Amino acid sequence: MAAPVGDHMPRRALRLGVAGPVGTGKSSLIATVCRNMAAELEIGVVTNDIYTDEDARFLRASGVLSAARIRAVETGACPHTAIRDDITMNLIAVEDMERDVGPLDLVLVESGGDNLTATFSPGLVDAQVFVLDVAGGGDVVRKGGPGIARADLLAVNKVDLAPYVDVDVDRMVAEGAAARGGAPVLALSRHRPETVDELCAWIRRLAGDHAAGRHTPTDPGAPAHHHHAHVRAT
Numbered sequence: 761m762a763a764p765v766g767d768h769m770p771r772r773a774l775r776l777g778v779a780g781p782v783g784t785g786k787s788s789l790i791a792t793v794c795r796n797m798a799a800e801l802e803i804g805v806v807t808n809d810i811y812t813d814e815d816a817r818f819l820r821a822s823g824v825l826s827a828a829r830i831r832a833v834e835t836g837a838c839p840h841t842a843i844r845d846d847i848t849m850n851l852i853a854v855e856d857m858e859r860d861v862g863p864l865d866l867v868l869v870e871s872g873g874d875n876l877t878a879t880f881s882p883g884l885v886d887a888q889v890f891v892l893d894v895a896g897g898g899d900v901v902r903k904g905g906p907g908i909a910r911a912d913l914l915a916v917n918k919v920d921l922a923p924y925v926d927v928d929v930d931r932m933v934a935e936g937a938a939a940r941g942g943a944p945v946l947a948l949s950r951h952r953p954e955t956v957d958e959l960c961a962w963i964r965r966l967a968g969d970h971a972a973g974r975h976t977p978t979d980p981g982a983p984a985h986h987h988h989a990h991v992r993a994t
């Protein structure tokens with residue numbers, strides 16, 4: 761069911777960015793959302809990889825959405841640039857998909873995830889989730905970055921692994937909430953259905969607010985200025 765189109769209703773899908781370092785579980789989170797919400801929302805996915813379409817292939821293989829609803833953007837260089845500074849390729853991918861498969865309610869955009877500080881441009885997504893995992897250690901929340909501090913939702917993922925990596929999830933969540941001025945932090949595991957339900961409830965609320973014109977995108981802020989190492993000819 762696509763959102764109804766009225767005078768004051770946005771016509772396009774809610775665009776939700778999913779950022780965070782490689783391996784924290786972004787593709788798995790997206791597959792889980794699709795599996796749990798495909799009956800109530802029309803969903804599409806855009807992935808960003810540097811040179812491959814691996815994330816898109818993982819999602820196609822998981823069988824949660826038809827192939828036409830999963831698009832891969834191959835960024836060629838810094839993947840964080842394609843979600844923040846030059847968002848053209850991503851905007852084209854989202855718009856082409858909506859044109860090809862019909863109106864959607866939700867488009868999930870996965871970042872290339874090379875960078876702890878990567879954030880999406882508010883010109884590309886309406887809201888963003890930043891994903892960390894407990895295996896990265898409890899300190900990473902305190903070390904921070906704009907995504908951790910100001911994304912719409914911080915997901916502390918793979919909490920099922922916490923006992924094996926000596927991380928205190930309650931403490932990590934409390935430190936996250938403190939670093940975020942009380943903005944939401946979700947302890948998540950795809951193996952814990954009650955946490956998946958919380959994630960889906962958060963997305964459902966956001967999609968409702970977006971459809972009703974009540975949601976205003978906020979910018980977490982640009983990543984810290986950085987240089988790439990110069991490659992020296994030898």
Ligand SMILES: Nc1nc2c(ncn2[C@@H]2O[C@H](COP(=O)(O)OP(=O)(O)O)[C@@H](O)[C@H]2O)c(=O)[nH]1
Binds near residue numbers: 783788917920948
């Ligand atoms: N134990 C556990 N493993 C997970 C969970 N979510 C994802 N993973 C695993 O973490 C690894 C990286 O996941 P992936 O979604 O590819 O991460 P991405 O690089 O951020 O997209 C894979 O081996 C997943 O099976 C979870 O909730 N619990």
Ligand SMILES: [Mg+2]
Binds near residue numbers: 786787788815870
């Ligand atoms: Mg991925």
